Amino acid sequence: MINEALREIRRGCAEIIDEARLETLLKNYFEKGETYTVKAGFDPTAPDLHLGHTVLLHKLATFQKYGGRIQFLIGDFTAQIGDPTGKSETRKILLPAQILENAQSYKDQVFKILDPEKTSVVFNAEWINPLGAAGMLELTTTFNVARMLERDDFDKRYKGGISISISEFLYPLLQGYDSVHLKSDIEIGGTDQKFNLLMGRHLQRAYEIGKEQAVLMMPILEGLDGVQKMSKSLGNYIAVADAPNDMFGKILSISDTLMWRYYELLSAQSLDQIEALKTGVEEGTLHPKKVKEALALEITARFHSEAEAHEASAEFERVHAQSEIPTEMDEFTLEGPIWVAKALVDCALSPSTSQSRREIKQGSVKIDQQKISDEQYQLEAGEYVLQVGKRKFARLKVIL
Numbered sequence: 001m002i003n004e005a006l007r008e009i010r011r012g013c014a015e016i017i018d019e020a021r022l023e024t025l026l027k028n029y030f031e032k033g034e035t036y037t038v039k040a041g042f043d044p045t046a047p048d049l050h051l052g053h054t055v056l057l058h059k060l061a062t063f064q065k066y067g068g069r070i071q072f073l074i075g076d077f078t079a080q081i082g083d084p085t086g087k088s089e090t091r092k093i094l095l096p097a098q099i100l101e102n103a104q105s106y107k108d109q110v111f112k113i114l115d116p117e118k119t120s121v122v123f124n125a126e127w128i129n130p131l132g133a134a135g136m137l138e139l140t141t142t143f144n145v146a147r148m149l150e151r152d153d154f155d156k157r158y159k160g161g162i163s164i165s166i167s168e169f170l171y172p173l174l175q176g177y178d179s180v181h182l183k184s185d186i187e188i189g190g191t192d193q194k195f196n197l198l199m200g201r202h203l204q205r206a207y208e209i210g211k212e213q214a215v216l217m218m219p220i221l222e223g224l225d226g227v228q229k230m231s232k233s234l235g236n237y238i239a240v241a242d243a244p245n246d247m248f249g250k251i252l253s254i255s256d257t258l259m260w261r262y263y264e265l266l267s268a269q270s271l272d273q274i275e276a277l278k279t280g281v282e283e284g285t286l287h288p289k290k291v292k293e294a295l296a297l298e299i300t301a302r303f304h305s306e307a308e309a310h311e312a313s314a315e316f317e318r319v320h321a322q323s324e325i326p327t328e329m330d331e332f333t334l335e336g337p338i339w340v341a342k343a344l345v346d347c348a349l350s351p352s353t354s355q356s357r358r359e360i361k362q363g364s365v366k367i368d369q370q371k372i373s374d375e376q377y378q379l380e381a382g383e384y385v386l387q388v389g390k391r392k393f394a395r396l397k398v399i400l
Contacts, residue, residue: 029067
């Protein structure tokens with residue numbers, strides 16, 4: 001059982017530090033029934049999670065299968081500073097009300113993956129606020145500025161003459177202090193968090209709590225383009241809160257190569273099951289599209305329901321495979337005649353008229369399922385179905 005657990009825990013990992021401690025914790029669980037704690041921190045800087053965030057959640061769920069009790073840490077205090085990881089400038093400070101609203105949104109979403117009975121949701125303001133000035137000063141004595149500037153993003157900004165606030169130096173110290181207070185056995189995070197994760201080990205030694213956490217790092221999930229990391233700002237993301245049809249369609253849009261990355265990091269299928277699917281595709285007994293559809297069904301059902309996932313699958317087949325229009329779409333009424341590029345913007349199908357014109361040039365725009373090429377096309381009185389790309393539809397009524 002220990003080997004099986006280690007195999008699933010190692011799955012998709014980029015790096016594990018102190019694997020011997022991890023093995024000891026698992027051994028004590030299987031032989032003595034002793035549980036252990038696994039910490040993961042999330043700063044509620046935005047209200048919605050996307051599938052890139054859930055890579056960590058899936059790993060936490062794996063630990064829950066093998067004796068781990070999850071410390072799901074919401075950084076309501078540290079979010080006021082903002083994690084400087086990978087940032088080329090100081091981040092704006094969020095208002096407390098926005099942080100609390102985002103934190104509640106996180107709580108509503110994470111239990112679609114985690115077992116609430118094996119999860120403690122904690123907020124780091126509970127122990128950082130009581131530190132006070134004296135405690136904060138003591139914390140700053142545990143690390144020096146030279147070591148802090150070894151961190152890659154700080155080093156680049158310092159050499160480039162770009163401002164670094166003192167509060168940003170505090171961020172990794174506070175994240176590490178979370179591990180001191182919680183006495184975490186393991187902490188997990190993305191590969192970009194290595195400096196902060198190791199700070200937890202350092203501070204557990206400095207504060208002599210009698211243990212040093214093992215560290216497990218997960219890779220950053222690529223977005224729909226298969227190149228850049230999944231990000232809302234890049235528009236290549238799949239949100240946990242996406243509607244079933246959107247989620248299903250977005251997953252089917254990924255490449256056949258990227259599909260295996262998503263299977264490894266997001267699917268509940270075992271490694272042996274995934275290997276069998278790969279073999280089937282390679283030998284030609286399974287079509288890649290069918291395997292991708294199975295992944296889309298699994299993920300959509302996880303965040304919605306089995307019924308909604310199957311409805312999304314049927315709708316996708318009807319709309320895309322049979323070139324039909326969706327049964328439901330947003331409806332708009334506009335005064336006409338109206339320029340088609342503006343109509344696309346007003347119907348929330350395009351962000352700007354210039355983008356609308358580019359999409360018309362690319363052949364991505366259809367009116368009543370017929371492509372248009374005239375960028376100056378005017379819509380007269382009547383009812384139309386507007387379409388941009390494969391997934392964006394709107395029903396428009398033009399009145400004079």
